[in-house]
Amino acid sequence: MVSAKDEMLMKCMKVWMTRFNTEDLKFLEDTFWMVSFNFSVDTISSTEVTTVNGETTDRLMEYFKIGKLSSGKTESTINQYIRVVHQLCDFCHKEINMITTDDVLSFMVKYKIQNNVKGSTMDIKRKYLSSVFSYLYKHKKIADNPMSIVEPVKYKKCIKVPLKDEEIELLKINTTNSRDLAIIHFFLDTGVRVSELCGINLEDVDFKNYTCKVLGKGNKERTVAFSGKTAMRLNEYLKQRKDINMNGTYCTYAPNTPLFASRKGHPTRLCKTAIESMVRKLGIISGVTRVHPHLFRATFATRLAERDTDIGVIAKLLGHADLESVNRYVLIDQTKIEATIRQKGFCS
Structure with a gap:
């Protein structure tokens, strides 16, 4: 047994x-x-609260998913919301329609301690839960909204310190294959989100003008640009693909062929987890252990700011409608701030 x-x-x-x-x-x-x-481990067969089979939760999550898909939300984003709901229901051993405010507050506190996660992570979970419960309450699928009096999680908002030039070179030097090197170059040149990079097809890339169409949050499409050096790295990688016929700079491929694919057997689209794992392992090998895909985005934004790029342009390139959101990506060197103050004559 x-x-x-x-x-x-x-x-x-x-x-x-x-x-x-x-x-x-x-x-x-x-x-x-x-x-x-x-430690001993026991299977939960009965608790002081109702033990559930998940049927009601699954049904309501399907209703939520269909509604959000019809309003333009991507399936991957919706699945993140649903994943947090299941974490909450599993924690409480309750169906979603039985969840109370006390259940949510207990989950927010204990989950953070048990899993040693940051306050920022828990606030994201709170936002996801608030979105789901508000939607279900608005459409009269649940009697009460347990999130109505749950306050935002307070945490210290830290600007991500961008990668230094020497760290970037270490990552490039220790990259052992053309695909991963092309991914690193593409991240640094465009500042795309990892989920956006996963969704790029070859037909979205204009190798003549060094631009690429990207589908961002809310199904909003934008165009990003990359350098000639990155174009060369992409070319080197694509020449090795079995699902693409290369003829100089011209290539033929099937519709919806991903720009970046797995290397095992018949190429399939790289997923978010695979890219995150690749970057994490590369960071360990290179000694740049703090690196993760989103840090390339912060590095991209900071470099633009250092070149006095208008914040509105940076926001557009990052795919943000809210200019305030850009601030958490941009780290301006203190010496530059002091130099600007002296130049403007604000100090003697």
Whole structure:
């Protein structure tokens, strides 16, 4: 008979397999048994609150998904909202229509402690939950909105420190294949989100004018530009693809062929998790352990600001309608601020 601890490990391994290689999985399995040695695990069969099978939650989440898809939200974004709802329901062992404000507050506090996550992460979860419950309450699918009096999570808002030139060079030097090198160059040249990069098709790229169409949040399309050096890196990578016929700078391919694909067997579109994993591993190899895909975006924005690019232009290139959102990406050097003050004559 399979024990509850064995069952728990099997479920963890099923999730881990989508993200880690065989060596990492062995390490995680060994660590699990080592850490859990002095702990017992029991399958929840009954609790003081209602144990649920999830049917009501699934039905309401399907209603929410259809509604948001019809209003232009992308499926990947909607799935992030739904994932947080399931985290809350699993934590409380309740269907979504039975969740109370106290349940939400308990989840917000305990989840943060148990999973050691940042306040900013919990505030994002709060926003997702607020969006879902508000939508269901507005459409009279639930009797009350438990999020109506849940306040925003207070946390210190830190501007991401952009990558230094030497860190960028270390990442490039330690990149072992043409695809990953092209991805690094593309991130730095365009400042696209990782989800946006995943969705780019070859037909979206104009190699003659070095531009690319990107589908951002809210299904808003924008055009980004890249350098000739990045174009060369893309060319080197695409020449190795089995699903593309290259003839000089001209290539033929099937409709909806992804710009960046997996390298295993028949090329398939790279997913967000795969790119994040690649960047994380590259950072470890390069000694730039703080790197992640979003940091390329901050580096892109800061470099534009350092060249005195208008903040409205930066916002447009990043795909932001709100200029205030740009501030969290841009870090202006203190010496430049002091020089500007002296130049304007604000200090003697």
